[in-house]
Amino acid sequence: MNVRILLPLLLPCAASAQGFAGLGTASEGFATPERPAIFDFETDHGPHPDYRIEWWYLTANLQDGDGTHYGLQWTLFRTALAPDEGEGWSSPQIWMGHAAVTTPTHHYVTERLARGGIGQAGVTAQPFEAWIDDWQLAGSDFDTLNMTASGPDFAYDMDLTAQGPLIFHGDAGYSVKSADGQASYYYSQPFYEIDGTLTLPDGEVDVTGNAWLDREWSSQPLSENQTGWDWFSLSLDDGKLMGFRLRQENGSHYTSATWITPDGETTAYPDGAFQADPVSFSDVGGRQIPTQWNVTLDARGVDVDVYALNPKSWMATSVPYWEGPIIVEGSHAGVGYLEMTGYE
Template sequence: MNARILLLLLWPFAVSAQGFAGLGTGTDGFSTPQQPAIFDFPADHGPHDDYRIEWWYLTANLTAEDGTPYGLQWTLFRSALTPDGGEGWSSPQLWMGHAAVTTPDAHFVTERLARGGIGQAGVTADPFEAWIDDWQLVGDDFDTLRMTASGPDFAYDMGLRAQGPLVFHGDAGYSVKSAQGQASYYYSQPFYDIEGTLTLPDGDVVVSGQAWLDREWSSQPLSDNQTGWDWFSLSFEDAKLMGFQLRQTDGTAYTSATWIDADGTTTPYTDGAFSAQPLSVSSVAGREIPTLWRVLLPDRDLDVIVQAINDQAWMDTSIPYWEGPVTVTGTHAGVGYLEMTGYE
């Protein structure tokens, strides 16, 4: 049997399960996030094999020398088949990598799949190294990184340098995802400066901009009635905002947000304080996807329009979703990234 097909058959998200992509499945002996959240760095930049699901998720808003906007994504997912350990091919760890580049006119995406325990993919904390095949996100520490990836029709080689502290979402990194109490550990480094070269079909493009890296792990981050999410990371001149809504089968949504000041000071917002309202949809991969949004956070007098740079930024991967760069106008101006899952 083709190894790719076998891996997809084994991948927990690809099978029938509760909640979007199986993320509402029971914990089944895996560890679960607890309060108070206690972090240990640099160790927590590395993997947590006793949790079912984990990711290292980087997005970047870039600009070329001629002013053209670009978006970039580098993501490594780890998932465990069982909470038990194992060596070599008996390791229960599975890995999936996504890389993408978005331009105003095109969206390039590719995927890698790997088994754990055989050196094909993994993460080490100190020095930091995350890889799948020849894709790498590496550095002597988490503040200064080099990132590479390639696909059939694109590649990139980027350098990143943090200009601010890590930030922690929810209750000091304990991020509640539902009224039933499902949660994850969730922190970000949203202050990277990034520069490097995109290799596209028309040639190399030198770019620079801002990048945002999310770290999250859990064993049951969603409830069984949550069908997908709309996640926003927005950067303004003097602040940043992370906000998400988890759509539910009864038509309501569970929301959470973090306001991030320029010095890294955070203010968390619980369910109901943040809202995102779709204003128009685009036909994307045979689906109707909202690509123009009104986002509100009244406590910060924020009322903005979030618009996709390219409404066709569809991630045609094993678990398909929409992910792409956006512009922000209204009471606050800026750029950011939008991820939307669960649109059938």
């Protein structure tokens, strides 16, 4: 999504934070998203230090030559202790990276943490480069990128080429997240073709597939009574669908969705149009996690069941969550990615 994760738990106030991972806490002194959303590219591919929370979030559905499915994640999160850039060790910017590879039988995950201002992590807009330590997502422009990451038991080196336009969610990139009006700026590049090599304990695997990159920034994207979210990105046989439901303390949900045609035209759907209902649960480290869902968007005739490729896709990172590839069956066929937070 998206409203996505997690850096606020690195803040000193995290223990008493409201909302999931502190994303519902007040944000005095920071900028807040406003209508109309106005973007400036290439600048907006880079960081926005006057906002508290930001991420560059890429997921990919892959197959090898035998048709075996894999999933891949590369994410860089930025959070700010104060609304400015700063220099050197005085920079208030904190960075966190997550990388993962999912197979039908294993889920490999690792994490990196860094301070801003000292060159250990950061993002530049033109030429585009996002990095933390030796991980990178970089290219001469945002349409053609190379992506690398490594952990104790995996690595990958992938090339990405965009085959369609950028996509803006909500009201032309102004994405509302609650009935109280919390919002973020949110755009995606869901049209990457991807190919490269996974290095796993059993050896190297050449893979191809499609990838989806989310860009989002805000300062208080959740309301204080929201506890987590379930976010879906689906690549279907006749289009793409992004949908999320934000879970609230009283058991209700706030939803939003974007339908994307193959040529990049979009339709945004308001609260209530998109529905996602758990069908079955898996025990994941003692947690009951919904790993099969029924997803509907009546306006597009979507009524599908989605299944986790690997139900054990738990991200055992500083703030734990579930993230993994999914298979789509029903009125439409396809693949996608599912992220679920707040199930600790």
